[in-house]
Ligand code: ADP
């Protein structure tokens with residue numbers, strides 16, 4: 001009996017050992033399979049999102065083609081190529097007190113600046129930054145403008161020593177409003193649509209300056225809106241005030257956009273008076289650029305269809321700060337669902353749109369510790385995923401890199417497309433034209449926005465792309481420069497250069 005039991009036990013325990021061993025082996029195989037599947041998802045994304053130099057060149061050309069089309073006729077291209085009516089960029093000679101208001105992202109800013117001409121330049125400057133309450137981003141046009149005017153009124157009340165308009169002049173204001181606007185003159189324009197997460201129920205088709213002036217009147221602010229621009233045009237003006245080689249500005253923040261200085265005769269659709277300077281700044285609204293050459297993946301398709309503006313702002317959705325983090329999240333979600341990247345359960349946070357933010361990406365991407373500590377910390381804090389193994393962290397960093405590289409390269413190609421259009425890319429007779437001093441013309445591209453400012457790897461990929469596309473010689477005459485916070489002061493400078501007292 002005893003023996004039998006002993007044998008039985010021995011058999012059972014052998015069977016258990018076998019089963020356990022088989023289980024471990026099968027788990028290992030399964031986990032290897034899973035890991036291989038993770039890698040194949042990564043590789044697939046890499047292939048679909050990669051941009052060869054020849055593809056980038058095609059995108060450069062697509063950009064110039066679309067620019068021509070957008071300048072030729074209204075609706076001729078997804079690039080709206082809007083007239084800014086800025087034909088008088090600041091030179092440094094401006095004098096007096098001007099206000100600026102900058103709306104178009106998560107914060108808005110009010111500022112005042114006392115200008116002292118070429119000698120005094122910016123004598124004094126003050127600003128305040130105010131967050132926009134989330135409920136106002138989904139409310140009504142009137143509520144939003146009332147809020148802005150209230151904050152402006154408070155700021156004006158605090159105007160102190162050292163600020164004074166020129167004798168006999170009223171205060172004037174430049175308004176940076178960074179949503180697509182169909183400009184009708186330098187100081188009026190109709191809103192075309194809300195973007196960047198604003199889902200205001202009305203206001204489309206309404207004159208933005210009128211909305212603002214009405215709200216200011218309610219608050220008793222007596223000021224004339226002398227210039228309506230967007231952040232890109234403001235940035236261009238702000239940089240141009242210091243350096244006349246500035247020909248283009250790009251915003252890389254929550255959204256992305258670009259503007260540049262165009263010859264009036266190249267703007268076929270413009271039938272106004274000849275601009276004073278013979279040039280006009282064109283607001284490209286390049287966030288809406290699209291070409292079949294752009295490397296769109298299934299993740300981008302889902303992001304687009306679940307966005308507030310499906311089918312629109314396609315270029316922006318591949319490039320800007322609002323979206324980069326969410327593209328990474330989508331790939332991680334798929335890895336988690338199909339290959340258990342974060343264990344057998346999919347972390348619930350991964351289903352939430354925009355939980356992974358672009359600042360998180362840049363922090364993880366810059367983590368140089370051997371155990372990728374910062375990546376681990378962010379996965380834990382932003383996504384609630386604790387104790388991630390190193391190899392998982394490496395996958396996350398790799399994804400940050402791919403998404404960032406793609407966005408930055410596309411932006412670089414866009415910049416070169418514009419330089420090519422204005423003959424500053426080293427390829428046309430125009431760009432070889434020497435300035436009077438006999439040296440090749442310098443061209444400065446002014447950059448602003450949180451993504452460009454705070455994401456070093458993005459910056460690096462962007463500059464490398466511009467350099468690769470232009471070639472060493474042409475690149476030597478092009479400078480891509482951060483022009484921080486130009487958009488607010490730029491609007492005030494444009495109020496000065498377009499002042500009714502000029
Ligand atoms: P906005 O575009 O809203 O006017 P900003 O130009 O300041 O404002 O840009 C803010 C955006 O920049 C954020 O939405 C974010 O996408 C991006 N950003 C901010 N900080 C960082 C960072 N550290 N790394 C990467 N992107 C950042």
Ligand code: MG
Pocket residue numbers: 104105231253449
């Ligand atoms: Mg901004």
